[in-house]
Each structure stands twice: as structure tokens, then as C-alpha cells.
Amino acid sequence: xxxxxxxxxKVIYQGLTGSQGSYYGGLNRAYGTQVVAGTHPKKAGxxxxxxxxxxxxxxAVEATGATASCIFIPAPGVRGAVIEAAEGGVEFIVAITEGxxxxxxxxxxxxxxxxxxxxxxxxxxxxxxISPGKCNIGITAGHxxxxxxxxxxxxxxxxxxxxxxxxxxxxxxxxxxxxxxxGDPVPGTSFIDCLAAxxxxxxxxxxxxxxxxxxxxxxxxxxxxxxxxxxxxxxxVAGVTAPPGKKMGHAGAIVSGGKGTADAKMEALxxxxxxxxxxxxxxxxxxxxxxxxx
Amino acid sequence: xxxFEYQGKxxxxxxxxxxxxxxxxFSVDEAVAAAERLGTPVMVKAQxxxxxxxxxxxxxxxxxxxxxxxxxxxxxxLDINGHIVGRVWIEKASDIAxxxxxxxTLDRSAKKHLGMLSAEGGVEIETVAEENPDAISKIWIDPVEGLTESACREWVEGANLNPKANDGxxxxxxxxxxxxxxxxxxxxxxNPLILTPDDKVHVLDAKVTLDGNSVFRHEDYAQxxxxxxxxxxxxxxxxxxxxYVGLDGSVGVIANGAGLAMSTVDVVNQVGGAPANFLDIGGxxxxxxxxxxxxxxxxxxxxxxxxxxxxxxxxxxxxVAEGILEAMNRVDIDSPIxxxxxGTNAEEGRSILEPKLSDALMMEPTMLEAARRxxxxxx
Numbered sequence: 052x053x054x055x056x057x058x059x060x061k062v063i064y065q066g067l068t069g070s071q072g073s074y075y076g077g078l079n080r081a082y083g084t085q086v087v088a089g090t091h092p093k094k095a096g097x098x099x100x101x102x103x104x105x106x107x108x109x110x111a112v113e114a115t116g117a118t119a120s121c122i123f124i125p126a127p128g129v130r131g132a133v134i135e136a137a138e139g140g141v142e143f144i145v146a147i148t149e150g151x152x153x154x155x156x157x158x159x160x161x162x163x164x165x166x167x168x169x170x171x172x173x174x175x176x177x178x179x180x181i182s183p184g185k186c187n188i189g190i191t192a193g194h195x196x197x198x199x200x201x202x203x204x205x206x207x208x209x210x211x212x213x214x215x216x217x218x219x220x221x222x223x224x225x226x227x228x229x230x231x232x233x234g235d236p237v238p239g240t241s242f243i244d245c246l247a248a249x250x251x252x253x254x255x256x257x258x259x260x261x262x263x264x265x266x267x268x269x270x271x272x273x274x275x276x277x278x279x280x281x282x283x284x285x286x287x288v289a290g291v292t293a294p295p296g297k298k299m300g301h302a303g304a305i306v307s308g309g310k311g312t313a314d315a316k317m318e319a320l321x322x323x324x325x326x327x328x329x330x331x332x333x334x335x336x337x338x339x340x341x342x343x344x345x
Numbered sequence: 346x347x348x349f350e351y352q353g354k355x356x357x358x359x360x361x362x363x364x365x366x367x368x369x370x371f372s373v374d375e376a377v378a379a380a381e382r383l384g385t386p387v388m389v390k391a392q393x394x395x396x397x398x399x400x401x402x403x404x405x406x407x408x409x410x411x412x413x414x415x416x417x418x419x420x421x422x423l424d425i426n427g428h429i430v431g432r433v434w435i436e437k438a439s440d441i442a443x444x445x446x447x448x449x450t451l452d453r454s455a456k457k458h459l460g461m462l463s464a465e466g467g468v469e470i471e472t473v474a475e476e477n478p479d480a481i482s483k484i485w486i487d488p489v490e491g492l493t494e495s496a497c498r499e500w501v502e503g504a505n506l507n508p509k510a511n512d513g514x515x516x517x518x519x520x521x522x523x524x525x526x527x528x529x530x531x532x533x534x535x536n537p538l539i540l541t542p543d544d545k546v547h548v549l550d551a552k553v554t555l556d557g558n559s560v561f562r563h564e565d566y567a568q569x570x571x572x573x574x575x576x577x578x579x580x581x582x583x584x585x586x587x588x589y590v591g592l593d594g595s596v597g598v599i600a601n602g603a604g605l606a607m608s609t610v611d612v613v614n615q616v617g618g619a620p621a622n623f624l625d626i627g628g629x630x631x632x633x634x635x636x637x638x639x640x641x642x643x644x645x646x647x648x649x650x651x652x653x654x655x656x657x658x659x660x661x662x663x664x665v666a667e668g669i670l671e672a673m674n675r676v677d678i679d680s681p682i683x684x685x686x687x688g689t690n691a692e693e694g695r696s697i698l699e700p701k702l703s704d705a706l707m708m709e710p711t712m713l714e715a716a717r718r719x720x721x722x723x724x
Contacts, residue, residue, distance in 0.1 A: 152559040192658040208604020266453040289607040300603025300625040
């Protein structure tokens with residue numbers, strides 16, 4: 052099994068007619084993802100490489116039975132696109148777009164929570180999600196992941212997610228699902244959401260979690276792991292040497308007022324029984340040890 | 346984007362908050378002229394993007410014009426936590442009966458806006474939070490619902506201010522929340538918010554951080570971007586659209602992806618080296634971007650070795666390798682380069698680089714080994 056998406060997931064691409072959307076939508080489709088529709092308010096009735104374009108998500112859902120949506124809309128339009136997707140009837144929304152204002156993110160997070168409690172948002176500013184061999188939504192290079200299990204991955208960073216998938220593949224370890232929750236201050240899906248889903252997934256036997264500086268999501272995840280998880284976890288947290296007050300590439304990756312340091316996060320995770328590596332390779336090796344002992 | 350105090354006050358003024366009349370000055374003469382127009386007594390306040398101005402001697406009361414001249418002369422050029430003061434704010438002095446603290450920011454854990462109000466103003470809120478947490482009255486605001494007047498009043502009444510300050514504070518906080526949300530701020534802070542002897546509530550300081558991601562709907566924010574403190578390297582990198590943070594070491598770092606770049610800086614540090622920078626060139630790693638990155642790193646005189654750490658995802662290894670070689674042809678590099686190339690088609694990429702390897706261009710199979718080599722070369 053996989054979490055959130057699998058071979059039955061039908062996906063709409065909001066922004067499929069754009070350069071990023073058509074490129075990654077095409078790659079996702081070639082991977083085997085059911086790319087069933089795109090949307091564009093003025094291009095309904097046209098096609099992108101045989102994929103039909105509808106005026107909006109509601110019409111695309113009605114015509115195709117899609118259950119998920121992937122957003123490749125530029126940042127100013129993301130707030131509208133997220134709500135359009137939720138109102139249109141999909142259950143899972145993946146927002147890849149980088150540079151969305153934090154106030155928009157806080158607004159649609161709370162809007163979804165109240166008005167669309169059954170809709171899950173992943174992102175924004177995330178690489179997407181891949182259940183290897185089944186479904187790949189977003190910008191992850193599918194072939195660097197080995198399908199199967201027993202490891203689930205959740206990460207705040209894109210390239211470190213690829214690195215993690217690759218480290219595991221080199222060691223011939225498969226992945227059930229790899230979720231990139233993104234590096235923004237208000238991610239739609241949290242570490243804890245993913246850890247809970249992996250804990251409930253019978254095929255996932257262990258979880259690799261990749262964090263970074265800023266906020267307290269890793270500390271909250273550590274508390275959840277200590278209290279609620281039976282499956283072993285290995286982890287890596289990037290940004291040990293990041294200077295305070297500087298955003299390290301991601302909007303959410305900032306140490307402010309002495310809070311959100313990598314050291315504090317690693318300490319919290321280690322105290323929760325997580326095997327913490329000091330670099331991605333070490334975290335991969337720790338996971339290999341965990342898998343060997345399963 | 347961090348605003349100077351005077352920019353923050355002007356920003357607040359557009360949201361109808363009471364601030365004192367004042368002028369910004371870049372020289373002693375301008376400071377004196379400003380004070381003459383405003384009328385003494387005035388405050389002479391250093392404008393820097395850092396705290397602790399008062400302790401450093403950057404905020405002075407001037408009873409007359411001679412004092413303005415003396416203080417402005419001392420404050421301009423002053424080094425406050427590494428920030429050299431280039432401008433002062435001359436402001437009509439206020440009489441203070443009480444000092445409070447007020448702010449709005451995003452609580453990332455609660456995923457709601459957080460308002461904080463305290464009767465203990467004038468000191469750092471972190472200190473109050475540590476020593477007397479009960480002195481801070483908090484309110485969590487759902488961004489969809491916003492801040493209602495009745496909720497605001499209840500919050501203010503819970504802060505135990507002088508009751509005479511309550512009405513004025515409610516009015517200011519409603520406007521402050523509007524500035525925070527409509528203005529797409531990460532932080533708005535008034536410390537101190539004062540009650541004057543004639544019972545008026547007044548904004549005496551302003552700390553504002555705006556969300557750089559929101560500039561598409563705030564065209565006027567370009568003026569604030571121009572006044573951000575950046576070192577020359579950051580200026581050059583920003584002009585090329587690269588994500589760069591300057592550090593103090595001798596190993597130049599180039600990586601694709603923010604997480605990998607952070608991790609690369611960490612690993613250089615772990616093996617005993619000192620990174621010169623954080624530089625994320627994004628996912629693509631094509632020749633143009635790579636050449637720009639190499640140029641920025643190469644212009645940093647402290648750099649003694651360069652570590653290029655690329656993980657090919659969608660971009661294939663051979664494209665990355667060709668990009669690196671082409672970039673090296675375009676830029677004259679002074680320091681040896683160590684490359685670690687992994688991921689999609691890494692073998693093909695490495696075989697393109699193999700024949701070009703020399704003392705100036707080295708390759709290592711893993712991130713750790715490459716970091717060790719680069720650190721060795723830099724020392």
C-alpha cells in the first residue's frame with residue numbers, strides 16, 4: 052500500500068497549458084500517473100498531448116472522476132487555485148508553486164480546515180509526492196525511487212528528498228511513498244500528518260524524516276513519534292551551520308530569536324528514539340541498519 | 346524584508362496609526378536642519394536593521410540644536426552589532442507615562458496569527474517571555490475570520506494596561522492588524538507603545554518585516570528592498586537571481602536545491618572546514634546558471650577552493666557536466682574546483698568530466714569525500 056496517492060489516483064493539472072505544467076505533467080504521465088485533465092479558463096475544449104483541458108476543476112472532475120489536483124499556477128494565482136480545486140471536488144491538492152505569500156498560505160490552510168475538512172493540501176513550495184511504481188505527482192524524478200517498501204519518506208526539502216530516495220535505492224531498499232511537504236512557513240500537510248499515515252499503512256515498516264531549520268515542526272514530530280509511533284524512524288536535519296536571521300533558500304528555513312536551530316531539532320528527535328544522522332548519507336545508512344533488523 | 350524604524354513608521358502612518366513627526370537625515374547638517382524644522386527637543390535615533398540600539402548609544406535625547414549636532418555626529422558611522430549607521434531619524438520627543446509592547450506575527454505551530462500585548466514595554470519581549478510570561482496577553486486569530494473589535498477589546502482588557510490606555514490601544518491594534526494582513530507582513534511590532542501624561546496612546550517605535558513573496562501585489566515595496574543590508578557578494582548573486590547567503594569561510598559552495606545547499610554547508614563544517622557561502626542554483630544547473638554562480642564565488646577573495654555539489658533529478662548528469670565545463674570556459678576561476686555529481690545519469694556525467702580532470706578540477710564520488718578534498722585544498 053501507499054499513503055495519499057496510488058495507481059487509482061486520477062489527477063487534474065491546474066496550469067497544464069503552461070511550460071512547467073506541461074513539462075512535469077508530461078513526465079508524471081510517462082511515469083504512469085493517471086493524468087486525466089488540465090484546466091484553463093480560456094482554453095476549454097483544447098488538449099495538451101491528448102490530455103483534455105476543461106474551464107475549471109469542477110468541470111474536469113465531473114467529466115473524468117478525478118480525485119486529485121496538481122497546481123502549477125504562478126504564485127499570485129495559487130490562493131484562488133487551491134479554493135477552486137477544493138470547491139471542484141478533489142480530495143487531494145498538491146501545490147508545487149514556490150513564492151506564495153505566507154498570509155495566503157495561512158488563509159487557505161484555515162479555510163480548508165473549516166469548509167473542506169476532507170480535503171488534504173500538500174505544499175505549497177513542495178516537490179510533490181511519489182508512490183513509486185504507482186503514482187508520481189510533481190517534480191520528483193521517478194526513476195531514482197525503488198518501488199515497493201518497506202520505507203516511507205517525508206521531507207521538507209526537494210533535493211534532499213531525491214538524495215534520500217537515491218541513497219535507499221543504492222542500498223536496494225524500496226519506498227512505499229515519499230512525501231515532500233515543502234519548505235514554507237505554513238505547509239498544508241505536516242510531518243505529523245505523514246507520520247500518522249505511515250504508522251497506519253501496513254506496508255510501511257519504517258520512516259525516514261528529513262527536516263531543516265526554522266519553526267518547530269520537527270520538535271512537534273518528535274513528540275508525536277515518542278507518543279504515537281511504533282515504527283522505527285531515522286532522520287536528518289539540514290542547516291546546522293546556518294547563521295541566525297537568514298533565510299536559507301526556503302521561506303521557512305530561518306533561525307530567529309534563537310528558535311528553530313538544527314541542533315535543538317536533532318536533540319528532540321534523538322530523545323524521541325529517532326536514529327539521527329549528521330548528513331543524508333549517514334541517515335541512509337541508519338535506515339539500512341533499521342531495515343536489516345526488521 | 347526588514348524595514349528601518351522610520352520606514353516602519355511611515356508604513357504604519359498609511360494605516361492611520363499615530364506617529365510623531367520626524368525626518369530622516371544622512372548627515373549632521375541634515376539632522377540639524379530637520380531638528381530646526383521640527384523644533385527641539387527631539388530624539389536622534391540610529392536607523393539600523395538590528396536591535397540593541399539604545400545600549401550601543403544609538404538613541405539620544407537632544408534638548409537643543411547643539412545637542413542634535415553632537416549626537417548625530419556620534420551616531421552616524423557608529424557600529425552597532427556590525428551594522429554601520431548611515432542614517433538617523435530625527436523625531437519630535439514625546440513625554441512618556443507608561444510603556445507597552447504590541448505585535449502581530451504568524452504562529453507557525455498554530456497556523457494562525459498571534460497577537461501579543463504586554464504592559465511591560467521598552468524591553469525585549471523575549472526577556473519578558475522568559476522572566477514573566479504572565480505579563481504577555483496573547484490572542485490567536487483565524488486568518489479567515491480576522492480580528493473583530495470585540496475580540497480585540499477583550500484581549501486588550503486582559504493585558505492589565507492603565508485603563509485610560511484601553512480605548513486608544515484597541516484603535517491602534519485594529520489598525521496594526523490591518524497593516525499586518527493587508528500589508529503582508531511577517532512581523533509588525535511596536536515597542537514601546539506609550540501612554541502619554543495627557544492620556545494619549547502613541548506609537549514610539551516600529552519594527553516591520555515584510556514578506557518578500559508578496560511584492561507582486563505591493564509595487565511600492567521595491568523601495569524597501571533597495572535598503573536591505575547585503576554584502577557585495579549577496580548583491581551580485583541576487584542580481585543573477587541566485588539564492589545566496591554570505592558566510593565567513595574559505596570553501597565556496599554551489600549546490601542545486603536549498604536543502605542540499607544547506608546540507609553541503611553543514612558537511613564542509615563537519616569535516617573541519619569553513620564554508621564561504623550558501624548558494625542554491627535551483628533544480629536545473631545549466632551552463633548559464635552555473636557560470637553566474639562560479640562568477641559570484643570567484644569574486645570572493647576569501648575563497649580558496651570551490652565545492653560543486655549536484656544531485657541530478659529531472660536534469661540528467663550529462664547536461665550538468667556539460668554545463669559545468671561550459672561555465673568554466675566562460676569564467677576564469679582562481680581556485681581549484683571539487684565536484685560531486687550524483688543522481689540521474691551520474692555515470693554519463695562523470696565520464697564527460699573524467700578527461701578534463703586536473704589540479705584545477707577534481708571529482709569525488711561522495712558528498713563527504715568531496716567536502717574533505719575541498720577543505721584540504723582550502724587550508
